[in-house]
Amino acid sequence: MAAALILTWILPSGEFSTEENEFGREVVIPGTFEAFDEKEYLHPTSIFTVVPRAFADAQGIIFFVLIIGGALAVVRQTGAIDALLGKMITTFGNVPGPLLFFTMFAFAVASATLGMAEEYIPFAIILVSMCVALKMDSITAIGTMVVGYCIGYAVAVLNPFTLLVAQDVAGLEPTSGAWFRIVLAFPLLAIGFHHVWKYARIVRTNPEKSLVYGIEGNIHQKAPEFPELSLKTISVLLATIVALIVVVVGIALYGWYLVELGALFLGLTIVAGLIAGLGVNKMAEAFGKGAAELTGTALLIGFARSIALIMEDGEILHTVVNYLATPLAAVGPELAAVGMLMIQSVLNFFIPSGSGQALVTMPLMAPIGDLVGVSRQISVLAFQFGDGLMNMIVPTNPVLMGILGLASIPYDKWFRFIMPLLLKLLVFCSIALVIAVVIGYT
Template identity: 35%
Template sequence: MDMTVKDGTPGASTCATEKPSARNFVFPHIFSILVGLIAVAAIATHIIPAGEYQRIATDDGRSRIDPDTFRFIDSAPAGILDFLTAVPRGVVSASAVVIFVLVTGGMFMVLRSTGIIGIAVDRLGRRFANNSLLMIAVLMAIFAFIASIIGTSELSLVYIPVILPLLIALGYDSVTAAAVALCATAAGFTAGVLNPFTTGLGQEIAEVDRYSGALVRLLVLAALVGSATWFVLRYARKVRRDPSLGLLANDDKEAAKRNEYRDVLIADPPHMTVRHKLAAAATAIGFAVMIFGVVRLGWFMVEMAGVFIGIGIVVGLIAGLTPTAISEAFERGFREVLLGALIAGVARGVAVILEDGQIMDTIVYGIGNAVSGMPVALAALGMFVSQLLFNFVIPSGSGQALVTMPIMAPLSDVLDVTRQTAVLAFQFGDGLGNILFPTSGYFMAALAIAGVPWQKWVRFYLPLFAAWCGIAVVFLLVTQAIGWNG
């Protein structure tokens, strides 16, 4: 069986696969949506006054806001040229994400060419052929645990190409594959039991003992993962029973994938040669090195991309591919995920406009004032909503922590909310929107690799998003009521 990411081009154009009628609204192309958001941001720079906080250098080389230093400054509204260059500047600003997506596509195309992914998926599928729902639940638990410990939800970009052909072969669809990876990693990242990018950094800025309150966060993890697993299994069971009920039932690309993978578990199992075994071992070692680098050495997308290039080259040579064949496989992989990589860059253009127009700090200042005017009983909820809205323009956990927590931490003292609860509100606000807002680069890239249009994903995810918001409200009300502080 061949592993492929060729259907990972975002189907941002459902127009190509779904025939519109006079009664049906045709959802805009994702590029149209993002450019529209850039235009809104540009207009906002003419309406919202510019302002800034002073930054304080931290011991680890980062910088954070001094919450007592906000001042209004001369406006710098975006002009026509700023608007027109927002997309290329966004691509440059998000270059690490763009490169990571391209390299991921290239590496998996090399692995596909060696045949080892096809063999691995075939064996896993045969083992769980009669209990595939259990396999989905186990995979989600594993993915969530990893994200909660190392805080790298971007690993969903690695998971999706591996599980996509397997789940389709077992009778599910691309939405199921995307959901297994994205919902699980989002749940783990949000709970953040030991997440260094949200929990660790947020607690450090709030001057709370790092990784304290782990018991409550474990309960959050259980609630988020449990609800997500039930939700995904419910959809998966429905699609397997009747594929016409799936969100991609009328998608031509999805139909092509079903035809490609439908009989893969019926045919004779592929033979695994000595070269295949050595290549598989080299792949496992490569991924172990990457995980070690992420956890212990602070590696991120650039370093991960470098490791992926190394994996592609080494594994390809071991499996018997020529340098030319490896290069051509990388090239095909680059082409297949190019649109998804560009979406990540275009989405970054929104933040570029807000930053250049110097209204980002003004927005933070306004959010802080709005929360400070809320009743004490609802203060933690106000923090959560504020963080969720701010996640739209800064979908980076560490970036959002550095911008908002210096404001929310002292504000929590004024509102009689414990700083531990303020950090939890930040975690909920940052995490739940990461797989909803189109400004989230890794999320849009993951949908691209899975071949799931964003608008279809929104229809799938909104009920779970609402349930997760309900869970967040309950935890925040309870922790505020009991004065939770570790």
């Protein structure tokens, strides 16, 4: 925020002319940027007065995030998610290849739809114990989890914390363009699984080649017991699936957004709690704890919106867009899309929160896309790739560092394991962005 305020004093004010496109969205017109003759300087106290304005402006997203956090906590409290994972482990426990694939797939689906991330941390010890019992190691276990969750974020189709926020800022219909991301999910998961399984087979053949050989700290901890996949837990899982289907139908056919989706997840909270027999008090307690866990995310959303408001008030938002768009326009839309991915990847180190990054960068990237011939849907996709994939490696990602700490994996060992995969995924996603430009993905 302070840096944004200082930039308003340094950079010239200016703006592009805008017009309404065929989809009814306001887009900037290339080549129309004009610097203002006179400049009004924001008062230093603006850094404080903008905060309540930003929170008020982003209140819909903030409250939706808190509701999602509470709803997921109640679903988790029912034991349905734990029971499903336990069933997978007991079913595929003697065949590690399918077990790792379906576990990775499950994490990817949960992240792509519900935006789950922090909820995975308790599963770290479970997966480590499971993999060690199958003659693999902790890196195999955590690789299965982190690769799945990050790919899920990279190709999210319903994720309320990244996709819906980014599309809202970019002026796109919620969940639009899902078909292309679903198509990309399969090769991305194939690349990710191949990397993890190749490493796992090496460790099974020669344990001394494990990157954490001799330093695993908690492989002897007893894994938590799983609840049984009973009629109640199956019913909760079915209710969750039905809720996700209703989300898709509501958005596609009836134009639902934050208010309606928030109401739906509140309904899911009550239905799941009643099915599991939690009682009103336990439901309320779980909901409150779940919402509290996402308070940090909610605050980041408000402060991230403050940055954009400062640039808007200082009339430098379009100036920054013009500066960034000029070099990207020179290389053509295909390479410009790849350049946007690189920018988002670097920014993820400084803004690891997906919601925060969307609110900071999409006000810039959406109009940049207009200027360089890249659709706003592709701008959102570049954001998703940069946010999702870089979460595998940036040490500022609290979820990653929490999981590594729980599994006693030194960061340098994790870096050696994940960096080759990250490079392969970035190359694939760069090619995917070029294809998206060529086919006119919108």
